[in-house]
Amino acid sequence: MRTLESVFSHFDVVAAAIVTAVITATAATVTATAVTTAAVTAAAVAAAAVTAAVINIAVINVAVIAVTVITTTAAAVAAAAVTAAVIDIAVINVTVIDITIVTVAVVAVAVITVAIIAITVIAVTAAVE
16 A cells, blocks of 8 residues: 555656656757757858858969969060060161172272272373373
């Protein structure tokens, strides 16, 4: 036969078990929520990091393209400058050749003139004698 004290004692054990079950369930729910929130946050941070890395790679790619364009442009400008310098040298060489031809022509004219004068002097001298 149960006494009133044993009945209350039985209810205390049942109540304690119920309270323990409720606390355990609540703790499990809170833990699951915290773990889920942490996982979602970690996934969001990882996604943001990947996005940032992709953006950084895109920026680096744009920078590489810009450097390539600048290098190509600089090479084209340098090539044009070298070509212009070569053309200028060719023009200078042609000018030097022209000056040389003119100089040779002037010298030839001078030699011919001197020769004509000499022949004239000889002819006049021979005629006078």
